[in-house]
Amino acid sequence: xxxxxxxxxxxxxxxxxxxxxxxxxxxxxxxxxxxxxxxxxxxxxxxxxxxxxxxxxxxxxxxxxxxxxxxxxxxxxxxxxxxxxxxxxxxxxxxxxxxxxxxxxxxxxxxxxxxxxxxxxxxxxxxxxxxxxxxxxxxxxxxxxxxxxxxxxxxxxxxxxxxxxxxxxxxxxxxxxxxxxxxxxxxxxxxxxxxxxxxxxxxxxxxxxxxxxxxxxxxxxxxxxxxxxxxxxxxxxxxxxxxxxxxxxxxxxxxxxxxxxxxxxxxxxxxxxxxxxxxxxxxxxxxxxxxxxxxxxxxxxxxxxxxxxxxxxxxxxxxxxxxxxxxxxxxxxxxxxxxxxxxxxxxxxxxxxxxxxxxxxxxxxxxxxxxxxxxxxxxxxxxxxxxxxxxxxxxxxxxxxx
Amino acid sequence: xxxxxxxxxxxxxxxxxxxxxxxxxxxxxxxxxxxxxxxxxxxxxxxxxxxxxxxxxxxxxxxxxxxxxxxxxxxxxxxxxxxxxxxxxxxxxxxxxxxxxxxxxxxxxxxxxxxxxxxxxxxxxxxxxxxxxxxxxxxxxxxxxxxxxxxxxxxxxxxxxxxxxxxxxxxxxxxxxxxxxxxxxxxxxxxxxxxxxxxxxxxxxxxxxxxxxxxxxxxxxxxxxxxxxxxxxxxxxxxxxxxxxxxxxxxxxxxxxxxxxxxxxxxxxxxxxxxxxxxxxxxxxxxxxxxxxxxxxxxxxxxxxxxxxxxxxxxxxxxxxxxxxxxxxxxxxxxxxxxxxxxxxxxxxxxxxxxxxxxxxxxxxxxxxxxxxxxxxxxxxxxxxxxxxxxxxxxxxxxxxx
Numbered sequence: 111x112x113x114x115x116x117x118x119x120x121x122x123x124x125x126x127x128x129x130x131x132x133x134x135x136x137x138x139x140x141x142x143x144x145x146x147x148x149x150x151x152x153x154x155x156x157x158x159x160x161x162x163x164x165x166x167x168x169x170x171x172x173x174x175x176x177x178x179x180x181x182x183x184x185x186x187x188x189x190x191x192x193x194x195x196x197x198x199x200x201x202x203x204x205x206x207x208x209x210x211x212x213x214x215x216x217x218x219x220x221x222x223x224x225x226x227x228x229x230x231x232x233x234x235x236x237x238x239x240x241x242x243x244x245x246x247x248x249x250x251x252x253x254x255x256x257x258x259x260x261x262x263x264x265x266x267x268x269x270x271x272x273x274x275x276x277x278x279x280x281x282x283x284x285x286x287x288x289x290x291x292x293x294x295x296x297x298x299x300x301x302x303x304x305x306x307x308x309x310x311x312x313x314x315x316x317x318x319x320x321x322x323x324x325x326x327x328x329x330x331x332x333x334x335x336x337x338x339x340x341x342x343x344x345x346x347x348x349x350x351x352x353x354x355x356x357x358x359x360x361x362x363x364x365x366x367x368x369x370x371x372x373x374x375x376x377x378x379x380x381x382x383x384x385x386x387x388x389x390x391x392x393x394x395x396x397x398x399x400x401x402x403x404x405x406x407x408x409x410x411x412x413x414x415x416x417x418x419x420x421x422x423x424x425x426x427x428x429x430x431x432x433x434x435x436x437x438x439x440x441x442x443x444x445x446x447x448x449x450x451x452x453x454x455x456x457x458x459x460x461x462x463x464x465x466x467x468x469x470x471x472x473x474x475x476x477x478x479x480x481x482x483x484x485x486x487x488x489x490x491x492x493x494x495x496x497x498x499x500x501x502x503x504x505x506x507x508x509x510x511x512x
Numbered sequence: 513x514x515x516x517x518x519x520x521x522x523x524x525x526x527x528x529x530x531x532x533x534x535x536x537x538x539x540x541x542x543x544x545x546x547x548x549x550x551x552x553x554x555x556x557x558x559x560x561x562x563x564x565x566x567x568x569x570x571x572x573x574x575x576x577x578x579x580x581x582x583x584x585x586x587x588x589x590x591x592x593x594x595x596x597x598x599x600x601x602x603x604x605x606x607x608x609x610x611x612x613x614x615x616x617x618x619x620x621x622x623x624x625x626x627x628x629x630x631x632x633x634x635x636x637x638x639x640x641x642x643x644x645x646x647x648x649x650x651x652x653x654x655x656x657x658x659x660x661x662x663x664x665x666x667x668x669x670x671x672x673x674x675x676x677x678x679x680x681x682x683x684x685x686x687x688x689x690x691x692x693x694x695x696x697x698x699x700x701x702x703x704x705x706x707x708x709x710x711x712x713x714x715x716x717x718x719x720x721x722x723x724x725x726x727x728x729x730x731x732x733x734x735x736x737x738x739x740x741x742x743x744x745x746x747x748x749x750x751x752x753x754x755x756x757x758x759x760x761x762x763x764x765x766x767x768x769x770x771x772x773x774x775x776x777x778x779x780x781x782x783x784x785x786x787x788x789x790x791x792x793x794x795x796x797x798x799x800x801x802x803x804x805x806x807x808x809x810x811x812x813x814x815x816x817x818x819x820x821x822x823x824x825x826x827x828x829x830x831x832x833x834x835x836x837x838x839x840x841x842x843x844x845x846x847x848x849x850x851x852x853x854x855x856x857x858x859x860x861x862x863x864x865x866x867x868x869x870x871x872x873x874x875x876x877x878x879x880x881x882x883x884x885x886x887x888x889x890x891x892x893x894x895x896x897x898x899x900x901x902x903x904x905x906x907x908x909x910x911x912x913x914x
Contacts, residue, residue: 121875156846158875195871198673207675211630215620228613230700230886232905233635233683234648236912246636248659249649250697251689251909257650264905267914271600273609280682281635287653295652298632444558465914469597473523473560484632503634503666507653510638512669512867 111152121158121166121196127151163193170200172342187498194503194512202342205335206500209328210488212335214279216327217300217482220320226275226302231264233257233281237462246285246295257283260481262413263466265303266442269477270469275304282481287507290381291496292434292486296505300487302439303479310415310425310441311356313478314401317439318354321399321429321482325350328491336492345493348431349392350399357391358404359423365390376406376422381434388433398490403427412456413449415441415478425478431490439480446470513554523560523568523598529553565595572602574744589900596905596914604744607737608902611730612890614737616681618729619702619884622722628677628704633666635659635683639864648687648697659685662883664815665868667705668844671879672871677706684883689909692783693898694836694888698907702889704841705881712817712827712843713758715880716803719841720756723801723831723884727752730893738894747895750833751794752801759793760806761825767792778808778824783836790835800892805829814858815851817843817880827880833892841882848872 118124128147136143169185190197197203218228234248234255245256258264260282268276282299302320306312325348328336366373366383369390373383391400407416407424417423426440443449446467453460453467460467488500498504503512520526530549538545571587592599599605620630636650636657647658660666662684670678684701704722708714727750730738768775768785771792775785793802809818809826819825828842845851848869855862855869862869890902900906905914 119875123875123877155878156872156876159873162874192867195669195672196874198670198675204674207631208629210632214630214632215624218617218620222617227610228616229609229904230612230616230683232698232907234685234698234907234912236914246657247651249651250912251687253912255648255912267597268600268904270597272606273600281632283636285653296634296636465594469914470558471561472564472598473521473525474558475525476557502631502670505634505636510636510652510655510657512638512871 111149115149115152118154119158119160121162121199122154123156125153125155162196164189164196166196166200169197170202170342172344187496191498191504191509192512198502201338205338206488206492206494207502209332209335209339209492210484210500212328212332213324213484213487213491214298214300216324217320218277218279220323220327221275221277221302224275224316224320226277226304227268227273229265229268229273229276229278231258231261231268231278231280233283235263236465237459244285246283257285259284260299261301262303262479262481263463265301265479266466266477267469269303269305270472270474274475277302279484289507292489294485294497294501294504294506297486297497297501298484300482300484301479302481303477305475305477306441310476310478313439313441313480314356314403314427315354317429317437317480317482318401321437322350322352324487325399325491339492339494343492343494348398348491348493349396351395351397355391355395355397355400356403356427357400359402359406360404362387362402365394376408378406378409384430384435385433388430391430392433398432399430401427401429410440412452412458413440413442415443427480429480429482431487432493434486434490436486436490437480437482439478441476441478444470444474444476513551517551517554520556521560521562523564523601524556525558527555527557564598566591566598568598568602571599572604572744574746589898593900593906593911594914600904603740607740608890608894608896609904611734611737611741611894612886612902614730614734615726615886615889615893616700616702618726619722620679620681622725622729623677623679623704626677626718626722628679628706629670629675631667631670631675631678631680633660633663633670633680633682635685637665638867639861646687648685659687661686662701663703664705664881664883665865667703667881668868668879669871671705671707672874672876676877679704681886691909694891696887696899696903696906696908699888699899699903700886702884702886703881704883705879707877707879712878712880715841715843715882716758716805716829717756719831719839719882719884720803723839724752724754726889727801727893741894741896745894745896750800750893750895751798753797753799757793757797757799757802758805758829759802761804761808762806764789764804767796778810780808780811786832786837787835790832793832794835800834801832803829803831812842814854814860815842815844817845829882831882831884833889834895836888836892838888838892839882839884841880843878843880846872846876846878 126149128149130145131148133146164185171184235258248255261278265276278301281296283296404423405426410424410426415425428435429437449467485497485500489497530551532547533550535548566587573586637660650657663680667678680703683698685698806825807828812826812828817827830837831839851869887899887902891899
């Protein structure tokens with residue numbers, strides 16, 4: 111039987127019938143040191159091919175220093191993704207995706223406790239929702255549908271339909287030809303929308319608190335997963351404030367300019383500027399998580415509520431983790447006339463968003479919300495550097511498989 | 513102020529500042545009889561247009577008898593769906609979609625307790641997965657992607673990736689030109705996949721128990737929602753056994769033939785025959801829920817594990833609620849060679865499913881699973897008659913809006 115067992119290929123699935131016996135002295139080379147199994151029968155249930163496309167040992171090896179002469183080979187990202195079912199078996203992948211399922215679970219539980227209702231929104235939509243570009247067209251019987259770039263319009267209709275506070279978890283699609291470490295063409299959106307009573311900061315506070323509770327839940331319940339990932343990809347623990355740190359866009363501009371950046375008042379933040387801002391905030395406030403509030407209207411979508419006093423600015427915000435955007439949100443225009451004017455100003459075909467605008471004609475609570483990228487939250491919480499590590503089957507302009 | 517208040521259009525949103533005072537004698541015409549509000553200030557926050565596209569009173573009226581002369585008008589399905597944000601405000605819609613969110617929550621909690629891990633599967637896929645027809649093509653940069661008809665291949669890859677037991681909740685897409693009461697082109701799949709130890713009935717038992725716990729959870733926590741829906745759409749309470757009632761396909765054929773149906777041994781069940789079978793099972797076993805096991809291979813997809821003894825049959829099953837299919841499941845072929853032969857037999861282009869077949873080359877646990885249609889479960893549990901009632905924004909060959 112020993113010879114038979116020696117011939118079983120790595121990664122095969124076996125059934126073992128054995129007697130568990132105490133051993134003395136302990137087996138020092140094993141993690142289970144006190145007992146061993148005395149095998150009586152051994153069956154191969156599913157035999158792996160002898161040559162694996164990647165070795166699990168290689169796949170969990172920490173990235174060595176570039177100058178390290180004894181550095182053993184790692185596994186490239188493409189090899190991992192082309193053979194994802196094997197890469198998923200590594201301790202690191204197991205930890206990442208178990209933590210990811212934890213984020214989803216925490217997100218829903220926390221919102222459920224806050225009185226939110228989960229809704230299901232369609233991904234097939236009649237028009238390229240947010241202005242036109244970046245939607246995937248779908249051949250839909252005798253017409254063309256578009257994949258939803260976000261569930262936002264439907265979340266808002268949920269609010270118009272008196273659900274008061276809603277959330278949804280589902281795929282969102284972006285037809286952007288962006289080949290970066292943080293863009294996917296399909297990712298999972300954790301979306302929130304809620305009516306508020308006095309001020310849209312109720313929305314910010316609600317989302318911020320949800321994120322903080324998620325971070326605390328991960329720290330409390332996924333410590334072994336975090337440590338497993340850290341073994342291969344070392345990073346500093348994620349720091350955050352319990353109360354929202356809200357910076358105004360104008361404050362961010364001041365900080366960036368003091369650091370030597372040239373930027374206009376109504377200019378959007380580039381990725382390098384966002385990262386720099388993240389480092390400046392971390393130095394100043396010791397947090398990896400903050401809210402940037404009051405974006406210029408010029409850089410936000412047509413449905414964003416303008417600031418009532420300073421018309422160049424808007425009631426909109428992003429949230430950042432380790433200097434990267436993970437959420438975009440705003441108070442929405444809930445008045446059909448104002449929304450129509452804003453859409454016209456943005457040169458959006460009114461006919462295409464008619465049912466959306468009509469939703470606001472029959473009484474609507476002031477409301478706001480935002481959408482969180484699940485893969486980015488996992489990547490940044492764990493201090494990883496590529497969103498493909500936290501997407502089980504990532505999709506980008508160059509990858510549609512497996 | 514009374515005149516001002518009288519002029520406020522129905523469905524407008526108002527802010528009221530008032531003093532709550534005790535009243536004696538009670539106000540009999542109100543549901544809140546002991547106190548009333550003495551309004552001091554009144555603001556219109558969002559004014560509804562004076563003419564609503566549908567009246568809420570009409571929208572919740574029970575459907576009267578056809579011969580009823582005093583019958584007041586209801587609201588047609590299309591009017592409801594064209595004006596969904598108003599229709600969602602009815603007590604019936606509120607109850608339906610709150611119950612639906614309860615189904616999702618129960619599904620996940622129950623599986624979480626059973627040790628399942630939630631995974632996220634891509635909807636953009638490289639090939640029309642299950643043979644070809646009925647997939648929506650998507651223009652994807654310089655190539656064509658297809659919307660996933662089910663998350664099955666990816667759930668299975670999760671099993672191949674050592675996750676052991678997985679579930680996912682997400683949209684699935686069917687490009688079938690079916691205009692029936694129970695078909696949608698996009699619906700929400702509650703999907704399960706699991707490795708098993710001895711027999712694929714472990715999978716059936718696990719799914720059955722999940723469904724039973726959902727039914728019990730709804731009965732315990734959503735009684736007021738169920739009663740609200742019943743007021744408009746009367747139906748009998750949903751009955752079920754706690755232990756799985758499993759019938760074999762051949763038993764079903766005997767029952768149907770005894771009832772006068774002519775049907776061949778390897779013929780699939782038509783919708784009328786499924787409904788008849790549901791009535792026969794209900795009469796005989798007093799349950800609205802049962803499993804039909806061991807379908808003929810001829811009517812199941814290529815990845816279905818054949819019965820080891822009777823090669824005309826397969827280790828596959830459907831589950832039924834009130835005589836309508838809500839789940840299709842099976843043991844999957846986990847051997848790459850057998851899977852290749854089966855795909856060839858079904859004339860499937862092997863090149864297109866290469867990454868799927870390759871997943872099984874490196875050791876795979878025997879496994880099985882199934883996919884549940886969320887909207888159908890809600891419809892049939894509540895005894896409704898159209899799946900569009902339990903889809904917030906339904907999609908069918910003729911409807912892509914709102």
